[in-house]
Amino acid sequence: TLQDGEYVLVSKVTYRLGQPQHGDIIVFKYPGEPPQDLIKRIIGLPGDSVQVNGSNVYVNGQPLAEPYIAAAPMYQGQWQVPEGFLFVLGDNRNDSSDSHSWGLLPRENVIGKALLIYWPPPEWNIISHYEIAVAAPTASAP
Structure with a gap:
């Protein structure tokens, strides 16, 4: 989890070479107003069904x-x-x-993958991208 005032190194090349994955922490252009850059974790990819039910988050059931x-x-x-979109949530x-408050993120709004915190120096750290094990989408997923 990032704190206010921390600076992050972002790779703009990562998603030119591959696709976003569940658990990736990304920087993107907020799709609403006012325009700003945000950083969140990818929870849902195209084809996924995401459900938040009280204290749990479910992907494809x-x-x-x-x-x-x-x-x-x-x-x-x-x-x-749907295709061309992502579902992102903040760790807080x-x-x-x-996405729970303003909807799905258009894929074209993604700037890149967050790699490390470089400022302030005492907080220098590689950003952990937890691998989220998610079942493939099925017709019966919630």
């Missing part, structure tokens, strides 16, 4: 193990991620402007 979140979400919702689930 499977609950996610999320050791990185500050607190379990206190909201509910269900989203189907209950105080984050993300």
